[in-house]
Structures are given as C-alpha cells and as structure tokens.
Amino acid sequence: MKGKNYFVHESSYIDSPVEIGEGTKIWHFSHVLPNTKIGKNCIVGQNCMIGPDVKIGDGCKIQNNVSVYKGVELEDFVFCGPSCVFTNVLTPRAFVERKHEFKKTLVKTGATIGANATVVCGNTIGKYAMIGAGAVVTSDVEDYALYVGVPAKRVGWVCKCGVVLIHKEEIKGNAKTSGNGLMITCPNCGSVYIFEKNLFYPLEEKI
Incomplete structure (x- = not known):
C-alpha cells in the first residue's frame, strides 16, 4: 500500500475505519476489521485476522495464523507465537x-504467548509473563510468571529479557538472601529481582 x-x-484487506501506526508491517493474506x-512498529504475519474493535499496542509481533478477536x-511489545489461539x-x-x-482478555506489556497455546477468554496475562508452547491458559497469569501445560500451571519465573530464573522452586543464576526473600540476578542482562512469599518482582518495585 503506497x-x-x-x-x-x-x-x-484493511477495512475502514482502522488506525495503523507508523512502521507497522502487515503481511500476506491478513484481514484487519x-x-x-x-x-507503531508492529509485525502482523501471514493469514492473521484482527478485530473488529481490537486494540494492539506498539511493538507487538503477531506470528502466522493468529486471530485476535x-x-x-494486547498492550505494548506482546509476542503471539504461530497459531496461538484467543477465544471470546x-x-x-x-x-x-x-x-x-464476550469476555475481555488482556495481555499486558512484554508478555509472550508460545506457538499453539490457547488463551481462554476472561483472563489476564501479566506483564513479561511467558506462556509455553501448546499451553491452555484457564486463569489469570502473574507478572513475570512461566506457565506451561494443559491446563497451564505456573512452573517458574522469568526475567524481562526472557531467561528463566526460577524453575520448579529451584533458584538459577546468582541468588542471595534479602530479608525474608531471595535476591536474584539475571545472568544474561543483570536485572535484579526479589522472590519472597511466592511473589516475584523487580528490585526497584520493592517498597
């Protein structure tokens, strides 16, 4: 489109009215309702359908064969893997x-939904959470949580950069005690997190 x-x-096909941000690319055989x-700067792969009345933030990547009903x-920088499924x-x-x-589904900033995963409507996926390939999400997902399986269950916690820092309650990387919890440093990007009372969050959010 020139x-x-x-x-x-x-x-x-792009219906009207539709708003598309600068730098976004929509590839073969897709339809925006x-x-x-x-x-801005989103990538929509082949054979995708988006809408009607859908809001997608900046920097999202929607891979092939995804329908966003x-x-x-989707907030900013959400990754939707190939053939993942939303319902409403x-x-x-x-x-x-x-x-x-129709039930609202919210995918917060930076979250990843793996290939062939299904997100049952009415749930919220937290920021920077990661949903494993083929998982079926039937409940809300916490920020930074790693969910896998059918139905999907939390099996760990991930860094903003995507590295798994805690898996099945085992600490990975550089960890040391911090009060009643653990201070965990990502070996990839150096981000620091607190894990305490079954909660996981960046150090800067600790009050």
Whole structure:
C-alpha cells in the first residue's frame, strides 16, 4: 500500500475505519476489521485476522495464523507465537448468538504467548509473563510468571529479557538472601529481582 507510513501486502484487506501506526508491517493474506487500532512498529504475519474493535499496542509481533478477536487487547511489545489461539466466548454454540457475552482478555506489556497455546477468554496475562508452547491458559497469569501445560500451571519465573530464573522452586543464576526473600540476578542482562512469599518482582518495585 503506497503513500502510507506503514506497509500492507497487496493480498491483505484493511477495512475502514482502522488506525495503523507508523512502521507497522502487515503481511500476506491478513484481514484487519473495522474500529481496530494497531500501534507503531508492529509485525502482523501471514493469514492473521484482527478485530473488529481490537486494540494492539506498539511493538507487538503477531506470528502466522493468529486471530485476535473482539474482546482481546494486547498492550505494548506482546509476542503471539504461530497459531496461538484467543477465544471470546466461554460456552459457544453454532446455533446460539452470544456476542453479548464476550469476555475481555488482556495481555499486558512484554508478555509472550508460545506457538499453539490457547488463551481462554476472561483472563489476564501479566506483564513479561511467558506462556509455553501448546499451553491452555484457564486463569489469570502473574507478572513475570512461566506457565506451561494443559491446563497451564505456573512452573517458574522469568526475567524481562526472557531467561528463566526460577524453575520448579529451584533458584538459577546468582541468588542471595534479602530479608525474608531471595535476591536474584539475571545472568544474561543483570536485572535484579526479589522472590519472597511466592511473589516475584523487580528490585526497584520493592517498597
């Protein structure tokens, strides 16, 4: 699409009205439905559908074969792996109209959803959380948490950079006690976290 500050492949369809941010790229055979807002510098892969009435933040990457339905919101820098699935109705029937029952799904800043994972509607995925490939999310996910399995369960905690720092309650990397908890330094990026009372959060958030 010429004359725009974003790129849309000629095989894709963009309905109206739609907002698309500067630097965003939408690749082959995708469809953006009305009243959808896509932020800056996003990448939308092949065969994706977004909308209607969907909001996507800046810097998101939506890989091939992903549909982001009404009721789903992605904050900034969310990664949606290939063929991951969002839903918006808990008990769908082909012969029952349930558009008035859509449940909101929120994926917070920096979260990753692995390939072929399913996020059941009505749940929130915390910032910088990581959902493993093939997982089925049926509950809220804490910030920085690592969830895997069917149904998905928390099995650890991850750094903002994506490195697993705690797995099955075993400390990995450089850890030392800090009050009643543990101070954990990421061996990759040097970020420091506190793990105490089954909570995991960056050191700068400790009061």
